[in-house]
Amino acid sequence: MRTVHLERENENQSLIAINKDDEVEDSFCYKLFELGEFDVAKIQELVSYVSLNVLNNNEKNVLKWIIQGVNSCFAYHKDANDYYVIKNYSKKIEDKWGMEWEVVLNAALV
DSSP: OOOOOSOOSSTTSOHHHHHHOTTSTTSHHIIIIITOOOOHHHHHHHHHHHHHSOOOHHHHHHHHHHHHHHHHHHHHHHOTTOOOOOTTOOHHHHHHIIIIIHHHHHHTTO
């Protein structure tokens, strides 16, 4: 059973929508975009969610946005001219993203 990490104002709100909000301190996107921390537990939770649920069009659009954002963060991290850094970056996390998590998330978009 999935552990809920975020308090939901609306119980019907999708886990995808909750984790997109980069103004909510405990969301995946807040941690990655604002703190520079790739939260492995939260991405695994998102992967489980998309594996177990049929996504509506809104969720698919949000998921596309999250995927693009994560890919941008990895690109910015590697750009010597950019100040953005993923503080807990490791090749292992990036490989797991590109070869597993991103693949599952993209598969949910079809």
